[in-house]
Amino acid sequence: MSKTKAEITAGILPDSIHHSAEKEAFQRLNVGLSRILKGLILPLIILAVWQAAGSLGIISENLLPVPTSIFQAFKELASTGELWNNLQISSIRAGAGFILGAGLGLLLGGVVGFSNKSEELMDPSFQMLRTIPHLAVAPLFILWFGFGELSKILLIAKGAFFPVYVNTFLGIRGVDSKLFDVARVLEFNKRKLFTKLILPAAMPNILLGIRLSLGIAWLGLVVAEMMGSSEGIGYMIMDARQFSNTEVVFAGIIIFAAAGKITDSLVRLLEAKLLKWRDHFKGEKGEI
Amino acid sequence: MSVSIRSVSKTFIKGRQEEVKALENINLEIKQGDFVTIIGPSGCGKSTLLKILAGLDRQYEGSVQIGGRPLHGPGIKQGFIFQEHRLFPWLNVEKNIAADLPLSDREVRKKVDDLLETVRLKGFEKAYPSELSGGMAQRTAIARALLREPDVLLLDEPFGALDAFTRTHLQDVLLTIWEKKRTTMILVTHDIDESIYLGNRILIMTQRPGTISRSIPVDLPYPRKKSELPFQQIRQKVMIELESAGLFSEKMVKG
The missing domain is CATH 1.10.3720.10 (MetI-like)
Incomplete structure (x- = not known):
């Protein structure tokens, strides 16, 4: 965080524009990835419980295969x-x-x-x-x-x-x-x-x-x-x-x-x- | 171009039988390159008159000629600036200015670039209307009208919704354009200062039925200073006229 100000001033210089654009793209990718991960949390939990229940024989393989x-x-x-x-x-x-x-x-x-x-x-x-x-x-x-x-x-x-x-x-x-x-x-x-x-x-x-x-x-x-x-x-x-x-x-x-x-x-x-x-x-x- | 309005009247039909005279016997000669401001209280029919001049309202009696030719309907030669900017929200600034003309055309491109310079919107050509301030949006709308090189530019309370600083700034932009292109301008307003600051002729409209009660020439050099005596003298003249017509209201003093 302490670097922020320096980065902003550096961002004005033409040779560092490329650098900051790259950084922005990376950040956007990061945001995208974390969104996907968030969406996966619930399905993964359900899958784990399902697999466990099937393997333990709680539900029949015929009705609900693991x-x-x-x-x-x-x-x-x-x-x-x-x-x-x-x-x-x-x-x-x-x-x-x-x-x-x-x-x-x-x-x-x-x-x-x-x-x-x-x-x-x-x-x-x-x-x-x-x-x-x-x-x-x-x-x-x-x-x-x-x-x-x-x-x-x-x-x-x-x-x-x-x-x-x-x-x-x-x-x-x-x-x-x-x-x-x-x-x-x-x-x-x-x-x-x-x-x-x-x-x-x-x-x-x-x-x-x-x-x-x-x-x-x-x-x-x-x-x-x-x-x-x-x-x-x-x-x-x-x-x-x-x-x-x-x-x-x-x-x-x-x-x-x-x-x-x-x-x-x-x-x-x-x-x-x-x-x-x-x-x-x-x-x-x-x-x- | 010159605009000549001869015995124009307009009646609205309200309800079943009731008729409301919005305009009665308006006669007006506007010379090429004039900057005419029309001032009057809300509901006096000044916007109706402007719509008729634009060709947007065809239900009227009398005749309107622009450049010596009878008016046949709306068109690019009667540029119209609405109270709201009315930009196409899906187009960015430069595409809004070009509207139906292709920016790939070199001539259009050049004109758009020049206009962006004139209305001081360089750097915002790719912005969408939702990203613009009110003043910037209205400047874009002005550029859109100017690109069509209108014979006459009709402005319907164009700066009414803007704050005082932005309004003054846009008034100056408009004066610059007028001095450069000498387009005939007709601007409707309820702001007394605005009418004196911009116009070389002020028309005072009274209501029910709407008529032009007085025409006051303004011979002050541009740019005008609102604080100086000659300006204030004309302001007084306009006020006396409005007061004697019994039109004065608190709202108009505040402008």
């Missing part, structure tokens, strides 16, 4: 290539369904948000469709589109559509009307009005919609794959359940959780980049 045997199952699945194959197929389904659903949601949410007429025309129908649960329409989709990829992708898309649609609509309607006057004074045409004002102003809501939509895409995937399929992580779980292979069920669940978390982190990264202008409350600092 972490080490789940890890073993993981290793086997990975080494046979079964895991990667299933994961790839599931990712493609979720990705395709998400892109279709979220893309349409963005487009229609944009149209309905922009014009009152299309809102009156389309929004009531969408709101009606929104409340229909996945499980209720899944049999219909299978009846119409068969057991193939199409019905699965459409089911995922149906789920992914609504969060983006609703949030895009809300985002557009929430644009500060005072900024529209500015756009008029600056002579924005329709296209510029959309790209320079409405889209960036609605971006926080759109990204929130995308985050929610990604989560629902994974949920839709599970429903789709459990309804009937011969590949994918959902199928892997169903198959293992039939043979009471609880470790594999757990492995599948963990993969879903990890995939969900990774995609969510990607959107948050995008959020941090696109919304860095936002000046908002970041939570209290300090102890829990």
